[in-house]
Amino acid sequence: MNIEWFINLNPILQAFLATLFTWFVTALGASAVFFFKSIDRRLLDGMLGFAAGVMIAASFWSLLAPAIEMSEDGPLPPWMPAVIGFLLGGGFLWVIDRLLPHLHLGFPMNEAEGIKTGWQRSILLVLAITLHNIPEGLAVGVAFGAVAAGLPSAALAGAVALAIGIGLQNFPEGAAVAVPLRREGFNRLKAFWYGQLSGVVEPIAGVVGAAAVLLIRPLLPYALSFAAGAMIYVVVEELIPESQINKQTDIATFGAMMGFAVMMLLDVALG
Numbered sequence: 001m002n003i004e005w006f007i008n009l010n011p012i013l014q015a016f017l018a019t020l021f022t023w024f025v026t027a028l029g030a031s032a033v034f035f036f037k038s039i040d041r042r043l044l045d046g047m048l049g050f051a052a053g054v055m056i057a058a059s060f061w062s063l064l065a066p067a068i069e070m071s072e073d074g075p076l077p078p079w080m081p082a083v084i085g086f087l088l089g090g091g092f093l094w095v096i097d098r099l100l101p102h103l104h105l106g107f108p109m110n111e112a113e114g115i116k117t118g119w120q121r122s123i124l125l126v127l128a129i130t131l132h133n134i135p136e137g138l139a140v141g142v143a144f145g146a147v148a149a150g151l152p153s154a155a156l157a158g159a160v161a162l163a164i165g166i167g168l169q170n171f172p173e174g175a176a177v178a179v180p181l182r183r184e185g186f187n188r189l190k191a192f193w194y195g196q197l198s199g200v201v202e203p204i205a206g207v208v209g210a211a212a213v214l215l216i217r218p219l220l221p222y223a224l225s226f227a228a229g230a231m232i233y234v235v236v237e238e239l240i241p242e243s244q245i246n247k248q249t250d251i252a253t254f255g256a257m258m259g260f261a262v263m264m265l266l267d268v269a270l271g
Helices: 011-034 041-070 079-099 121-148 156-183 188-197 201-215 217-243 249-270
Strands: none
Touching (some): 011 156, 041 079, 041 156, 041 217, 121 156, 121 188, 121 201, 121 217, 201 217
16 A cells, blocks of 8 residues: 555644544444443453553653653753653643543542542543543654654654554553443443543644644653653553452453553564
8 A cells, every 4th residue: 555645744644644543443442332231341451451551562662762762962861851751741640630530440439530520420431531542642643743853763654653552552442431331321322422532632632742842843852751651650540450450460461461562563563
């Protein structure tokens, strides 16, 4: 297939199309609601572990390692921009986590996080997954912005690999929202709508990330590390605890190992 048309696109448009793909895979996962009313908890734990593994691998191979390499010729020690950006990314997600009302899968309403509201349980579940998707879209956007900056450590194939990896782990996230909503009484169409809606933030974050690094090139190492820190925060704060809430630790751990291996393979083979 001829991909010259994609290669020649504006990098912001490339990021937009790539994150449209990740949103589409979220919707594809949410479409499981048309076939199933529930998901076996062991399968869900494995899928959440897989998503965690993908995000951990992407954080290093696609974001932190290039950020350190980009900083080698700068005035600061090469590790400093990566450390600063990483901590700022985690801090940003910590603030959002404290402010945005949301509820994690498997938790009762009285354990909803963020500012207290009277919103329905379904809205809070969607917002929890939406919170996951902010750093994912940002990471893809920043990766395409890095390619456009012409840096040797940033390759278009690597940015595409990142988008594919994020897309793969979005499938279980879409299902993890839509199917529980169906079980709680939503009709199939409404459950699907809310499930895919959790991914709509990714194209927005992707465009913002690509535009930011194109406008201010020196921010690139910080932006890549920022996205990595935000994703690791999501993994440690939410995905891993949710995947092990029912004590199916082996299944969740195996899923995480597989997710890491798949993302590493994609990044190394394509990038």
